[in-house]
Amino acid sequence: MTPGSYKLIIVDDEQPARERLEHLLEEIPDWDVVGSCGTGKEALALAQTLQPAALLLDIRMPGMSGIETARHIATLESPPAVVFTTAYDRYAMEAFDAQAVGYLLKPVRLERLRQALEQAARLSASQLRQVAIAGSENRSRRHIAARLGDQVRLIPLSDVLMFRADSKYVSVVQESGEDLIDESLKDLEEEFTESFVRVHRSVLVNAAQIESLDKQADNKYVVRLRGRSDTLPVSRRQVGDVKRYLRSGQRKTLD
Numbered sequence: 001m002t003p004g005s006y007k008l009i010i011v012d013d014e015q016p017a018r019e020r021l022e023h024l025l026e027e028i029p030d031w032d033v034v035g036s037c038g039t040g041k042e043a044l045a046l047a048q049t050l051q052p053a054a055l056l057l058d059i060r061m062p063g064m065s066g067i068e069t070a071r072h073i074a075t076l077e078s079p080p081a082v083v084f085t086t087a088y089d090r091y092a093m094e095a096f097d098a099q100a101v102g103y104l105l106k107p108v109r110l111e112r113l114r115q116a117l118e119q120a121a122r123l124s125a126s127q128l129r130q131v132a133i134a135g136s137e138n139r140s141r142r143h144i145a146a147r148l149g150d151q152v153r154l155i156p157l158s159d160v161l162m163f164r165a166d167s168k169y170v171s172v173v174q175e176s177g178e179d180l181i182d183e184s185l186k187d188l189e190e191e192f193t194e195s196f197v198r199v200h201r202s203v204l205v206n207a208a209q210i211e212s213l214d215k216q217a218d219n220k221y222v223v224r225l226r227g228r229s230d231t232l233p234v235s236r237r238q239v240g241d242v243k244r245y246l247r248s249g250q251r252k253t254l255d
Contacts, residue, residue, distance in 0.1 A: 031054075
């Protein structure tokens with residue numbers, strides 16, 4: 001690595017695209033490619049290990065999209081700057097322009113790449129959330145990012161039993177335990193409205209995990225989750241919503 005240069009990671013599921021970017025970066029002496037990969041999960045792992053100054057991140061990738069990947073990377077203690085590379089058309093780019101998010105249209109040109117790296121900025125969580133809502137083909141994430149010290153662990157959404165709020169904290173509950181996350185229950189409910197249902201002011205449940213909604217002798221309701229002996233109370237104001245939700249079959253399968 002050249003003294004005084006910046007570390008950079010290239011993320012694209014197509015190897016020729018990665019090779020083209022590496023070739024262009026040979027003409028930009030201040031940046032050194034320290035890693036390249038083809039998936040979002042690999043990108044997060046490399047970002048944690050190598051601590052680059054920036055990522056060149058493709059948006060359209062199988063599995064975890066570039067936008068979801070960037071949202072998880074933004075939760076790192078010292079997140080790198082992100083410049084998206086994309087073949088999206090001009091209309092789709094309005095979402096990025098509105099949030100002042102850096103992007104490069106493919107095929108990437110040397111001068112635009114140089115300018116983008118000079119102007120690279122770290123993206124806020126709110127910027128990435130708004131881009132995901134306005135410009136992504138699928139706004140919902142498939143993973144939840146939990147901070148463990150200075151590291152981030154990805155939890156598949158299909159493994160989540162519920163999100164539970166306690167004071168100013170939110171826990172993501174799985175069979176293996178609980179992790180604190182820095183997100184609000186309201187935002188989680190809006191994002192995962194097709195697959196999670198609120199049963200209480202402080203609890204949002206994975207609908208695919210609900211076995212039954214039971215009325216008790218005191219006219220109060222509880223939900224039972226599959227494979228668990230404990231129950232969750234359902235607040236009076238949420239009973240109607242839970243019934244309608246379950247009756248409608250509005251349960252999106254989580255991959």
